[in-house]
Amino acid sequence: MRRHLLVPAAVLGVAMLGLTGCGKDDKTTTGDAAGGPIAVSANDTACDVAKAEAPAGTVTFKVTNSGSKVTEFYVYAAGDRVMGEKENILPGVPVELKMELPAGAYETACKPGMIGDGIRAKFTVSGSAAPLTADAKLAAASENYQAYVKTQTDGLLVKTQEFAAAVKAGDVTKSKALYPVARTYYERVEPVAESFGDLDPKLDGREDDVEAGTEWTGFHRLEKDLWTGSIAQDGPIADQLVKDVQELVAKATTEKLSPLQLANGAKELLDEMAASKITGEEDRYSHTDLWDFAANLEGSKAAIAALRPSLEDKAPDLIAKLDSGFKGVETTLAKHRASDGWKLITTLSKDELKELSDSINAVAEPVSKVAAAIS
Amino acid sequence: MVSRRKALTLGGLGAAGAAGVAAGATALLSGGGTPAAAAKAAADAIEFYGEHQAGIVTPAQDRLHFVAFDVITKDRADLIELLRQWTAAAARMTQGHDAGLIGAVDGIAEAPPDDTGEALGLPPSGLTLTIGFGPTLFRTADGVDRFGIADKRPAALADLPAFRGDALQAEISGGDLCIQACANDPQVAVHAIRNLARIGFGKVSVRYSQLGFGRTSSTSRDQATARNLLGFKDGTRNLKAEDTELLPQQLWAAAEDGANWMSGGSYLVTRRIRMIIETWDRTSLGEQEQIFGRTKGEGAPLGSAKEFDEPNFDAKDGDGMPLIAKDSHVRLAHPDHNGGAHLLRRGYNFVDGSDGLGRLDAGLFFMAYQRDPRKQFVTVQKSLSRNDSLNEYIRHVSSGVWACPAGVSGAADFWGRALFA
Structure with missing residues (x-):
């Protein structure tokens, strides 16, 4: 149940990023021209x-799902930077789905059941797209x-409306789910x-x-x-929540964070995890803190991924540390999956919580160096 | 590089520095000299490089911050790199410099500083940083040799046996690495540990840490014997820097002990000893002195006049009972009753808030250096744990044993180089 309902515009928003800063004239060669959509046969x-x-x-993929589970399709650049995605297949x-892919090495991924690494x-793209300048990157x-923020705030609105409707209908089970x-969605872009x-x-x-x-209002x-x-x-309270989310979505659409803000946002998300999620104080009644924890992590990783092309030029040594750091938290966190979500934080032992805390500290150190590296 | 020493004239000391210096001055005054000279000595830097690690026979500073780490990286090269980084930072901080090369305030605005800054303006304050390696660094409890050093574990670094009355808590016991920070200013000691812990993120994780606010031992004849929280002078018989004949026999490990890389090093035993001070304080003076076997004021062995008088264990009272009771602390701990075993004790008093039962969580963080814990600490503690009448008032709640290698020879050397050679 992650990023469940993305409006197509949002997907395009992400997909367009590869183009930014490129000469628009480079769009002469296209995947379509080179032989139509690339077929993707997915099953479980x-x-x-x-x-x-x-x-x-422009590269077009046509995904056919012959399995029993709903799937997702992604194209990732290095560091799991999302170049294009389609959910709910x-x-x-x-x-x-179409996306703009400059020359480079990519990975395709299907996520049957919409969970995990996929x-x-x-997937290799070759050609003559001009390299971006440092500023353009x-x-x-x-x-x-x-674009990432937009996908998240759009998802936030849809899911908040569902949540509010369930609350107003008095459906406790559905509301809790x-x-x-x-x-x-909120926690991914909290900064x-x-x-x-x-x-x-x-x-x-x-x-x-x-x-x-x-x-006292809100979640x-x-x-x-x-x-x-x-x-x-x-x-x-439910109505007010939807209203406040609508306001957030409207504001976020026009908000553009500077690279420095991105770097600091990535660090703040990790700080959130270390300070209030690991202690269980955020969701003190539902104990669903690990959902927030995973979302903070994804948000932090997304912000760093956006900066990756710049970091590759300016601080290549840092990239390996960031990659292994994020992988460390993901591996540790993955131990606590429960069906389509996460275990309640109250079921984790003290040792398990310490292991998570250590893994956050491990990635937060290199993340704290990103702002200076891109300055 | 920012040098904190720039701000080192005594008149320029911050409040915390001045407090630390004042405390140091009190301790050092017994050795003679003017108050100003003593204050300067307490503020000065102690050489980091040398044959032995500083912080062992170094005259015991007034404050402690001790930390035990779990190593979480499984990569040998990662661990070695960390030890290099730590050594470089320790060499800087002990000389009053910032932890990193850039410093607390001289970096660019966008980057977190490579020093945390709370020691800015403070003198070196006699800071020493001393590293030790725990048994689990060599082989984990599950038997894994993570770093390819299992065959280098010295025989003397044996796990301590269980002693009678032990109430050890696993989460504040053991550990793969330890660092002892001692200084005459608590802020300087905490600053050092904090920055080393930060450098280690992702490679090590703090397992537990312990603050000590006052030394309980003297490691030099220039120092007055300090008192523990039971109000008694502690460690009168301690090994001291001036015991030049005893130190090679009792303190420093040698190549012939079996582990070459530990030559010039020493073994540290740490025990957090909770003292039930509330019940102790209701005990009569006479009984307190019986339990210790010394007078509370002077610290003289019962039946003697002066602190440093040899105890006369044969002296009897009018009823023919030993003046120094059979189960007294001084008798049970004395080298003559422990096969000649001496210890260099370097413990610190602590009060870590309260225990929720209306009592202070107080006690002694016992630290003792020695050449071979199997022959020294274990011998003494076996005797004490069986018979010491003090046991009614104390609980050992944490335990650690550490191999502390020889000193770092210079900038090209690093903590553990010989171990990982």
């Missing part, structure tokens, strides 16, 4: 991509991340939300963050009522 255990290479430019319904294969980083899912003043306290404030005389208010009380009177 395989992800066969008909060609392992393509010329630089249902069995028997072929889908096409079934991967190498940084500018591209901002645009890449802005949707609570950590909707938060996932962006936090840049909008009082929106974060309204959306994500905890009971002890609320000043006397101010009403955690509903969390408390869902897990320890009653949501019978929470209709207005």
Whole structure:
């Protein structure tokens, strides 16, 4: 249940990033011109991509899912930078996706069941796309991340609306199931939300963050009522939550973070994990902190991935440390998967929590050096 | 590089520095000299490089921050690189410089500083940093030789046996590596450990750490014997820097002991000893002195006049009972009753808040250096744990044994080079 419902525009937003900063005239060679869509045959255990290479430019994939599980298709650049993605690919319904791919080494991936690293294969793009200048790479980083933020805030709105509807309908079971899912989108881009003043306290404030005389609203208010009380009177709270999310989405659409803000945002997300997720204080009633934890991690990785082309020029040594650091947290976290989500944090032993904490510290050190490296 | 020493004139000391210096001055005054000279000595740097690691026979500083680490990397090269980085940072910090080459405030605005900054303006404060390697570095509890050094584990680095009354807590015991930071200013000691822990992120993880606010031992005849939290002078019989004949026999490991790389090093035993001070404080003065076998004021052995008088274990009272009781601390710990075993004790008092039962969580962080714990600490502790009447008031809650290698010879050398050669 990750990034469940992406509107196509958002997918395109991500897909377009490869173009940014390139001369627009380079679009003369296209994958389509080179022989039409590349067929991808996906099922529950395989992800066969008909060609392992393509010329630089627009590349189109046509994904057919013959398995029993809903799948996703991704094309990643180094460091799992998403160049294009399609989610919710249902069995028997072929889908096409286009993306702009400059020359380089990529990986294709199907994710049957929409979880995990996916079934991967190498994909090589060759051609004459002009290399980006250093400044253009940084500018591209901002645009890449802005597109990522948009996919997340769009997903946040859809899932928050579902969550709010379930709360208003009094459906406790459904509300509880949707609570950590909707938060996932928020937690991936939390530093962006936090840049909008009082929106974060309204959306994500905890009971002890609320000043006397101010009403406690947002996710955690509903969390408390869902897990320890009653949501019978929470209709207005649910409506307010949707309203606040709508405001966030509108603001985030126009917000463009500087590369420096990206680097700091990546660090802040890790700090969030280290400071308030690992302690279980964030979701103190539902204990779904590991959902937030995983989302913070993905968000941090996405911000660093956007900066990767710049880092490859300016601090190649740092990249290996970042890669092994992120891999370390992912490997540790993966031990705590539970069906389509995560274990409750209260079920982890002290040793398991320490292992997670150590893995965050390990990646946070190199991440804290990114801002200086790109300056 | 920022040099904290730039700010070193005594008049320019920060408040914390001045407090630390004042405490150091008190301790050093017994050795003679003017208050100003003593204060300067407490603020000065102690040489990092040398035949032996500093922080062992170095006159015991007033403050401790001890830390034990688990090594989390499985990569030998990673670990060696960390030891190099640590050694370089330790060499800088002990001389009053920042942990990193850039420093706390001279870097670019976008980067986190490579020194955390809380020691800016403070003098070196006699900081020493001393490293030790725990048994699990050589082979994990599961039997894994992670770094290819299992065959280099010295026989003397044997796991300590269980002693009667041990109440050890696993989470504050053991560890793969330890670093002892001692200084005359607590902020300087904490700064050093904090920066070393930070350099180690991803390679090591802090297992536990212990602050000590006051030394309980003297390691030089220039120092007055300090008191533990039971109010008694502790370690009067301690091995001291001036015991030049005893040190090679009792303190420093030699090549003939079996592990070449430990030649010139020493073995450290750490024990966190919780003291139930509330019940102790309700004990009569006479009983307290019986338990220790010394007078509380002077610290003289019972039946003698002066602290450094040899105890007369044969002296009897009017009823024919030994003046120094059979189960007294001084008798049980004395080298004559332990096969001649001496220890260089370097412990520190601690109070870590309270225990939730209306009592202070107080005690002694016992640290003792020696040539072979099997013959020294283990012998003494076996005797104490069976018979010491002090046991009613103390609990050993943490335990560690460490191989502390010889000193670092110069900038090209690093902690553990001989071990990983």
